[in-house]
Amino acid sequence: MAVLSFFTFFTLIIFLHAATVSAQSPAAAPAPSATNVTAVLEKAGQFTTLIKLLKSTRMADQIDTQLSTSNQGITLFAPTDNAFSSLKSGTLNSISEQQKLALMQFHVLPNFYSVSQFQTVSNPLHTQAGNSNDGQFPLNVTTAGNQVNITTGVVNATVANTIFTDNQLAVYEVDQVLLPLNIFGPAAPAPAPSAPKKSVKGADAPSGSSDTGSTPDASAAMGLKHHGMVAVSNGVAAILAAVFL
Secondary structure, eight states: OHHHHHHHHHHHHHHHHHHHHHHHSOOOOOOOOOOOHHHHHHHHOSOHHHHHHHHHTTHHHHHHHHHHHOSSOEEEEEEOHHHHHTSOTTTGGGSOHHHHHHHHHTTEESSOOOTGGGGTOOSSOOBTTBOGGGSSSOOEEEEETTEEEEEOSSOEEEEEEEEEESSSEEEEEESSOOOOHHHHSOOOOOOOOOOOOOOOOGGGSOTTOOTTOOOHHHHHHHHHHHHHHHHHHHHHHHHHHHHHO
8 A cells, every 4th residue: 555655656746747848848930830821812712813913923821931941930911803903904915024923922911910909000111012111012001890901002902801810821802902002103204305505596585686696786886987987087188188279
């Protein structure tokens, strides 16, 4: 009986020690995810245009690579096919391939965000399209209860549904394509051309002037000099005539 009691007591000590160590150990960070983002969208349906753009810009590969190599996670705002259909005709065809890549990057946040975390984030959010602090790719989020609203400076959108979340990848359906200000904002007005300087010559010159550049005062002075010479000549002729007569 004494041996049994000692064995029971020893077992209890080991159990309590293991429980204490387990409680003191920090929680392990979430492991990188092997989730395929296009597979998630294909399963959800109604994201055909988004899938094509993610594949053509190779943004889908970038997302999958980050999910498999990082534990920071990814957040994707996913516009539906109806959202793309509501764009002005020719919108996507009017931008370059590089701009299409930036458009897709603008829909991706390089961290995992749950719906509740949007209530405490600092605006503007940093997207894969670049640092929003430079004003080129601002993305601002506001919340009202469980509703998440997004503004880009060009459009206002709302998170309509949570498509997928596994603490590494969050995919949220949005009702508008998020158009970045850098690509779809109003163009800066061109500077006004400077007025050409008008030269004065020929018939446009003031009256009394000539192409030789003489002024009215100079012309008057020359006239007076001419009349004076004529008067002197006439006087000399009169004296000679009186002498010989």
